[in-house]
Amino acid sequence: MTAARSALSLKIVSECSVTKARCCKMTLPHHTVDTPVFMPVGTQGTLKGITPEQLEELDCQIMLGNTYHLGHRPGPKLINEIGGLHNFMQWKRCLLTDSGGFQMVSLVKLSEMTEEGVKFVSPHDNSVMMLTPEKSIEIQNDIGADIIMQLDDVVSSTTTGSRVVEAMHRSVRWLDRCIKAHKRPDKQNLFGIVQGGLDAELRTECAKEMVKRDVPGFAIGGLSGGEEKYHLWRMVTLSTDILPKHKPRYLMGVGFAVDLVVCVALGCDMFDCVYPTRTARFGRALVRSGQLQLKNQRYVADMRPIDADCKCLTCRNYTRAFLHSIVTHESVSCSLVSLHNIAFQMKLMSDIRQSIREDRFPQFIRDFFLEMYPTKKYPEWAVDALDSVGVHLNDEFIQ
Amino acid sequence: MMRFILSKVTGGARLGLLTELQSLSSSTTIETPMCMVYTRGGIAPFVTKDLLAKIANLPKVAHVPLNTLTRHHETAAKFENGLKDFAAMHDFIVYSCVQDSTEQMPVFQNDKTTIAVWGRAGKQKVTVDEYMRIQESVKPDWYQALCDSDANKDSSKKRLRKGVERTLNYLDECLEKHNKSERLKASALFGVLEGGFQRQDRVFSAKETAKRPVAGFCIEGFDNFGPSAEHFQVSDIKHLIKDLVMELPADKPRMMPGVMTPDNVLEAVNAGIDIFDTAYPYFATSRGCALVFNYSLENESSEENKMSIKESPKPFQIDLNDDRYTGDFSPVLEGCTCYVCQRYTKAYVHHLLVTTELLASILLMIHNFHHYFGFFEEIRQSLKAERLDRLYTKIHAQRPKTESSVTKDNDLG
Ligand SMILES: [Zn+2]
Numbered sequence A: 001m002t003a004a005r006s007a008l009s010l011k012i013v014s015e016c017s018v019t020k021a022r023c024c025k026m027t028l029p030h031h032t033v034d035t036p037v038f039m040p041v042g043t044q045g046t047l048k049g050i051t052p053e054q055l056e057e058l059d060c061q062i063m064l065g066n067t068y069h070l071g072h073r074p075g076p077k078l079i080n081e082i083g084g085l086h087n088f089m090q091w092k093r094c095l096l097t098d099s100g101g102f103q104m105v106s107l108v109k110l111s112e113m114t115e116e117g118v119k120f121v122s123p124h125d126n127s128v129m130m131l132t133p134e135k136s137i138e139i140q141n142d143i144g145a146d147i148i149m150q151l152d153d154v155v156s157s158t159t160t161g162s163r164v165v166e167a168m169h170r171s172v173r174w175l176d177r178c179i180k181a182h183k184r185p186d187k188q189n190l191f192g193i194v195q196g197g198l199d200a201e202l203r204t205e206c207a208k209e210m211v212k213r214d215v216p217g218f219a220i221g222g223l224s225g226g227e228e229k230y231h232l233w234r235m236v237t238l239s240t241d242i243l244p245k246h247k248p249r250y251l252m253g254v255g256f257a258v259d260l261v262v263c264v265a266l267g268c269d270m271f272d273c274v275y276p277t278r279t280a281r282f283g284r285a286l287v288r289s290g291q292l293q294l295k296n297q298r299y300v301a302d303m304r305p306i307d308a309d310c311k312c313l314t315c316r317n318y319t320r321a322f323l324h325s326i327v328t329h330e331s332v333s334c335s336l337v338s339l340h341n342i343a344f345q346m347k348l349m350s351d352i353r354q355s356i357r358e359d360r361f362p363q364f365i366r367d368f369f370l371e372m373y374p375t376k377k378y379p380e381w382a383v384d385a386l387d388s389v390g391v392h393l394n395d396e397f398i399q
Numbered sequence B: 001m002m003r004f005i006l007s008k009v010t011g012g013a014r015l016g017l018l019t020e021l022q023s024l025s026s027s028t029t030i031e032t033p034m035c036m037v038y039t040r041g042g043i044a045p046f047v048t049k050d051l052l053a054k055i056a057n058l059p060k061v062a063h064v065p066l067n068t069l070t071r072h073h074e075t076a077a078k079f080e081n082g083l084k085d086f087a088a089m090h091d092f093i094v095y096s097c098v099q100d101s102t103e104q105m106p107v108f109q110n111d112k113t114t115i116a117v118w119g120r121a122g123k124q125k126v127t128v129d130e131y132m133r134i135q136e137s138v139k140p141d142w143y144q145a146l147c148d149s150d151a152n153k154d155s156s157k158k159r160l161r162k163g164v165e166r167t168l169n170y171l172d173e174c175l176e177k178h179n180k181s182e183r184l185k186a187s188a189l190f191g192v193l194e195g196g197f198q199r200q201d202r203v204f205s206a207k208e209t210a211k212r213p214v215a216g217f218c219i220e221g222f223d224n225f226g227p228s229a230e231h232f233q234v235s236d237i238k239h240l241i242k243d244l245v246m247e248l249p250a251d252k253p254r255m256m257p258g259v260m261t262p263d264n265v266l267e268a269v270n271a272g273i274d275i276f277d278t279a280y281p282y283f284a285t286s287r288g289c290a291l292v293f294n295y296s297l298e299n300e301s302s303e304e305n306k307m308s309i310k311e312s313p314k315p316f317q318i319d320l321n322d323d324r325y326t327g328d329f330s331p332v333l334e335g336c337t338c339y340v341c342q343r344y345t346k347a348y349v350h351h352l353l354v355t356t357e358l359l360a361s362i363l364l365m366i367h368n369f370h371h372y373f374g375f376f377e378e379i380r381q382s383l384k385a386e387r388l389d390r391l392y393t394k395i396h397a398q399r400p401k402t403e404s405s406v407t408k409d410n411d412l413g
């Protein structure tokens, strides 16, 4: 196969000498992104209550937009007319859009997978519509994100049997259709998505087929639907073993702190999750030891900031007591807690990167887990996953 | 304690200076006429403080109505500087008051010993003791005495007289407690003038209040606040105000909450009012509107802007919910130098509104504050340059042609 034109270059800066973790510089049209990276989700062309400039100040390098939502409102034509989503929302750094398929299957009750595409009844005017791989790429070309995703045949991660086999093969076929339909490979990077449910053989086969297609990067999909973590890490690690080293690996829909640390160790570079911003709306603030429910009466006179070490606007100015007095009452509290939660994710990733660069990532992992689980009741899946890459949480003698 | 220096009077309009604002750096003074930054629970609505700080002509006074603070003042009490420490408002002076001009106050609920306010948990009745305890916790730079402002155009004479009497009694009780309070030593106490639309009561209230050792005056009790205040026309009462300010010493500031549109602000300035609130830009923001009236004496509005104001159901603003803005790539207001207009299009704000995204309110609040603060700066400059009449003419020319188009429209959601 001839190499496709690409608008992405990945330079591996450092590799962990123990785990599969690595630090890279991923150069995209709008910004050079340091990986491993967390990407906040700005579904409708905005991140909940935060301005793009504030996001830049938090050192956010790349964020997500949802094709399903943006394709409906304001619509691809309008976004294209104003010069892309970057221009529309005034975000200068990188963007990634999903294919719209996952959202469609999870949000639209009446949807059906056919070989041609996802057939669905529009929730807006009840007409029968079809999202084909070609259509998804066309919309994503109009939106103009640095990274775009193939349309894949989504099945719930708990589905088993022939449906999973069919979905895996179809996803490979759809990747070919997406590559063919992609009109701006010099400006946007199309990623393939490794599917295959929780079946190791299917995953392996899918990953191998995907790798034959010379796309700029790969995602590991279908693992954010509440499956057992026992399966998740096995599927992730077998995928990263097959995926080429010189291309980025994006683990879709995963973003809890523990999952991030483990999956970086398993060799993933990119992550996204709505959780940090969604949970902010309910007054939940993320900290290394878990999270604070700021609504809770225990914070009524708590004069400490959310996190004394955090440098975000919220922690520099406000006490837990003050935030307690406004959360869920004043909408500005949503912005304040979101700002902190994004800062938390960014700091976690930057600490991870630094420890990889200094080749002390295994120690970082042990410290991180001890802070999160002071009683050392570590989740079994995490212990197993980390064991598999040479980091032994329960071994007292290894420092 | 805060002092007021009157620098210039033109007709009834006053140019003044608030000085000796202890909490700000010693050199900081605040020019009047001015408007305060509305806050809820001790924080500006929608806009985080980094963005707020970027707004040009930002007034350094935070307006803190009691209702959104209920109960949390107890925590504020633990701080040396009260609410200022608690809510991280060190770069502001704090004005604390009874009723919230953006919300209709409870009607027919006040009595001799308690005043009703809408708190988060519903209606609350506040006694003088409780009120002063709250103020001690908040420790404002300046606050108003407890008052019975439940009055409007239709209030009976009897009701109005009662309001005046009660408010004077509350003032005396507040003054007594104020003078004994260690924590409120540096706070300025304003008396509140009541009397509805009754000239006699108004003059009596002014005369009596002026006899007390108050630092300034609040003129309230023309309407019950909230959205209906948008229909309140200062022109209906400007003679009343002129009469009552005759009774007030010139060297003390006068504030009037709930004055909304720019034409009304100018009427009130002309009648001798110095301090206003920002309920108007907050209302506009809450319903997805942008203030677009032209107050620049140098620049004419574009024809397009004139047209869109004319067609707007609300005076002086445009409704960005309107589908006509779906594909409008022009800034919210052509020529506006605010953070929002330098970056975003009407189409984007419209998109944020139809998708009910939080950023819509943030961007609109920034533009609307910027616009309103800029308008007050123009009032001050016009007063200095003796051209307030030109500003008045310019603003009045932008009023909707028929008053009925304003008053008919009651859906203020
Ligand atoms: Zn923080």
Ligand SMILES: [Zn+2]
Binding pocket: B332, B333, B336, B337, B338, B339, B340, B341, B342, B367, B370
């Ligand atoms: Zn503007």
